[in-house]
Amino acid sequence: MNEIKEQFGNVSKRYDSQREFLIPCFQDFYTACMPLVRSLTHAKTALDIGAGTGLFSQFIHREKPDLKFTLLDVSGQMLNVAKERFEGESNFEYIELDFGKDALPGKYDLIISGLAIHHLEDADKAKLYKNIYKALNDGGLFINADQVAGRNLLFDSLYKYNWRETVTHSGLDHEALIQAFERTKLDKLAPLETQLHMLEKAGFNDVDCIYKNMNFVVFGGFKDENVETAVI
Numbered sequence: 119m120n121e122i123k124e125q126f127g128n129v130s131k132r133y134d135s136q137r138e139f140l141i142p143c144f145q146d147f148y149t150a151c152m153p154l155v156r157s158l159t160h161a162k163t164a165l166d167i168g169a170g171t172g173l174f175s176q177f178i179h180r181e182k183p184d185l186k187f188t189l190l191d192v193s194g195q196m197l198n199v200a201k202e203r204f205e206g207e208s209n210f211e212y213i214e215l216d217f218g219k220d221a222l223p224g225k226y227d228l229i230i231s232g233l234a235i236h237h238l239e240d241a242d243k244a245k246l247y248k249n250i251y252k253a254l255n256d257g258g259l260f261i262n263a264d265q266v267a268g269r270n271l272l273f274d275s276l277y278k279y280n281w282r283e284t285v286t287h288s289g290l291d292h293e294a295l296i297q298a299f300e301r302t303k304l305d306k307l308a309p310l311e312t313q314l315h316m317l318e319k320a321g322f323n324d325v326d327c328i329y330k331n332m333n334f335v336v337f338g339g340f341k342d343e344n345v346e347t348a349v350i
């Protein structure tokens with residue numbers, strides 16, 4: 119955990135400017151969930167798990183500016199950048215917390231997470247998904263935009279090789295590249311299917327993958343048996 123705190127703390131001020139180089143499908147990745155988010159017509163509260171500098175929350179905020187946002191992260195330095203981003207906005211609060219260890223505070227209509235849960239071991243991912251389910255209000259939605267492992271060694275290697283090649287030629291400076299490659303050592307990627315099953319085991323009755331581009335995926339579920347009628 120100290121290493122996560124240290125590495126993200128070190129990059130916090132330059133984090134946002136590097137994102138579009140490091141996520142080749144950046145725009146789609148952060149906006150694929152919007153049709154589902156829009157369907158939450160009565161939502162009042164949102165929690166961003168591993169919010170970092172607040173990038174994912176900013177996309178959601180543009181769509182639903184009236185939500186009350188709680189941004190949670192283990193790195194105070196990453197959250198400081200989020201505080202600058204949303205300076206002057208009264209509907210934002212920030213909590214420094216380890217989501218692998220500590221309970222999630224409060225209840226929410228929408229819970230999002232971007233590129234954070236893949237830092238947990240699989241058993242801890244499963245535990246966190248249960249906690250997320252408990253922290254959702256009825257009818258609530260969970261969205262995880264994250265990186266996953268390939269279904270098998272061939273695809274996993276292909277995804278990793280392709281990402282490395284793409285970002286190496288993206289124009290990102292050498293130092294940033296080295297740091298990004300170093301951060302991948304903190305990753306504990308699990309296959310998409312495994313995580314969809316974890317969500318079902320946690321109690322989510324309707325789960326699916328909304329978007330996939332190589333190993334960048336957006337998936338999640340509703341905590342509501344009547345979701346089909348709610349969305350359509």
Ligand SMILES: C[S@@+](CC[C@H](N)C(=O)[O-])C[C@H]1O[C@@H](n2cnc3c(N)ncnc32)[C@H](O)[C@@H]1O
Pocket residue numbers: 122123126167168169170171172173174190191192193196215216217218219231232233234237
């Ligand atoms: C790659 S950044 C993603 C930030 C943001 N969600 C985004 O999409 O740009 C991962 C973030 O997860 C946080 N993180 C990783 N493991 C965590 C944990 N166990 N508890 C809280 N935060 C964690 C890191 O500190 C970092 O800010």
